[in-house]
Amino acid sequence: MRIKVYLLALLTCLLASIGPALDASIDKKTADRAHKEGKAAFFARLKDGAPLLDLGPEDKDALSQAAEEYPELFDHLMNIYYFEGDLDENAEDFRAGFVRLSEAMAEEFLSSVAAVPASPSLSPLKAVLSSAGFFSKKDYPFYKRFFRKMDTLPIQDWGVEELKIRDVHRTVQGAGARIAVIDSGLDATIREIRDRTRAYKSFLDGRWPPWDQGDFPYDYNGHGTMIATLAFKTAPSAEYIFIKVADPSTLNETPVTIWTVYLLSAGLIWAVRNGADVISLSLALDQDAPSLREAALYCWKHNVVLVAAQGNSRNGGGESLECYPAAYPTSLAVGGLEKDEAGIKPWRYSARGGFIDVAAPGAGLWTDWPSNLSVLPSSKRAYGNSFAVPFVAGTAALMLSAMDPKLRTELKSKPGRLVETIRGVLRRTASNARLGLETPNDQAGYGMIDIEAAVRAVKSASWDRP
Numbered sequence: 001m002r003i004k005v006y007l008l009a010l011l012t013c014l015l016a017s018i019g020p021a022l023d024a025s026i027d028k029k030t031a032d033r034a035h036k037e038g039k040a041a042f043f044a045r046l047k048d049g050a051p052l053l054d055l056g057p058e059d060k061d062a063l064s065q066a067a068e069e070y071p072e073l074f075d076h077l078m079n080i081y082y083f084e085g086d087l088d089e090n091a092e093d094f095r096a097g098f099v100r101l102s103e104a105m106a107e108e109f110l111s112s113v114a115a116v117p118a119s120p121s122l123s124p125l126k127a128v129l130s131s132a133g134f135f136s137k138k139d140y141p142f143y144k145r146f147f148r149k150m151d152t153l154p155i156q157d158w159g160v161e162e163l164k165i166r167d168v169h170r171t172v173q174g175a176g177a178r179i180a181v182i183d184s185g186l187d188a189t190i191r192e193i194r195d196r197t198r199a200y201k202s203f204l205d206g207r208w209p210p211w212d213q214g215d216f217p218y219d220y221n222g223h224g225t226m227i228a229t230l231a232f233k234t235a236p237s238a239e240y241i242f243i244k245v246a247d248p249s250t251l252n253e254t255p256v257t258i259w260t261v262y263l264l265s266a267g268l269i270w271a272v273r274n275g276a277d278v279i280s281l282s283l284a285l286d287q288d289a290p291s292l293r294e295a296a297l298y299c300w301k302h303n304v305v306l307v308a309a310q311g312n313s314r315n316g317g318g319e320s321l322e323c324y325p326a327a328y329p330t331s332l333a334v335g336g337l338e339k340d341e342a343g344i345k346p347w348r349y350s351a352r353g354g355f356i357d358v359a360a361p362g363a364g365l366w367t368d369w370p371s372n373l374s375v376l377p378s379s380k381r382a383y384g385n386s387f388a389v390p391f392v393a394g395t396a397a398l399m400l401s402a403m404d405p406k407l408r409t410e411l412k413s414k415p416g417r418l419v420e421t422i423r424g425v426l427r428r429t430a431s432n433a434r435l436g437l438e439t440p441n442d443q444a445g446y447g448m449i450d451i452e453a454a455v456r457a458v459k460s461a462s463w464d465r466p
Helices: 002-016 028-052 055-065 072-083 094-115 124-131 158-162 191-195 224-233 258-274 289-301 385-402 405-411 417-429 451-460
Strands: 179-182 195-200 239-244 277-279 306-311 332-340 343-346 358-361 363-368 379-383
Touching: 002 239, 002 332, 028 055, 028 072, 028 094, 055 094, 055 124, 072 094, 072 195, 072 258, 094 124, 124 258, 158 363, 179 224, 179 258, 179 385, 191 224, 224 239, 224 363, 224 379, 224 385, 239 258, 258 289, 258 306, 258 417, 277 385, 289 306, 306 417, 332 363, 332 385, 332 417, 358 385, 363 385, 379 385, 385 417, 385 451, 405 417, 417 451
Parallel strands: 179 239, 179 277, 195 239, 277 306, 306 332, 332 358
Antiparallel strands: 332 343, 363 379
């Protein structure tokens, strides 16, 4: 036991040295004072506002006494809400602005609780807290293995083979590009990915002010680790950012509230502000939300390629869905493919959508699985549109790596220009020929990605510039 605890402590120290603080420009004394005053104002607003809400006595009492009942609530919500406020971090009145933001957050939290109908399983307050990830695990995982190699790296996977990824790696592997994976976290013991990690943030562990990086986003769900391994297989020399916005308590088990939207939006904005070139997002909402739309636009304006998954169809075959942020024109939307004896085709549970740009393998793929969630070996088959996204995100990183640096800088000089260049090249080099579909279509868009052709195109600058 002592050896395992020591190893975990060593791992934590290594990871803690990665990445800068969120807002290094803020004077610490000013920030600490603003945090203290904002926290007091937040809990005061909850105490004053709780009696006015049409809630049960248990929720009213909990809100009135939130400073004692939920002492970490302010920091947890502020880590998310901080990115919703128009707060100038370099302004002289930072303290006053932060307090106003804290009061606005309290008002929105009270409104969101009042808007949720009571249910037999969850009170309105518990439902909103769950949707914001407040009850997510915050302790260290009990890993069964430490500093291990990726189990599935040598496996002959059909997706890797069909995309000819190993052939592409002879010329480019993603150096000079940074991919942000926004999901359920990462198994931090996987050596290859850990060594390429440059920044991280868990929005489900708000024990620190929003300008602190906080603890590592450990994966208690497995989804994030699976996504990360596919991205790494595609772009092994890229740098990585891991941002946690979901876990078993927030994925499909709690009602969606505005705080669910804010989690995704905060993850996108944090990724951009911390140097992401490409974002891999395999989570989606089934309705448009202004905050998420603005966050996707923020990525586009900063020329960060947001690669997002089209949703999975629960019924299978032919169902059309609009899933966000994939359906936004500022995102690069991805559908999933499967392979059987007859060949490659759209995955049977991939929803249709006229906004889909391209498709990639998404079913029957070998991925790594967190060792804290499984017996040895730590690998698992993956099925879903989620798993097509990291192939496309990794491809975008390979394209950026292969692109002439001067041209890359030129394309970044205009909002969205680099993103539209990547989209255009991916569309032009993709193909529906093997899928037997017209181009474009609402299942695979412009077709299955061709990584070799896309990399060649950016190397030779052979495209029509947007």
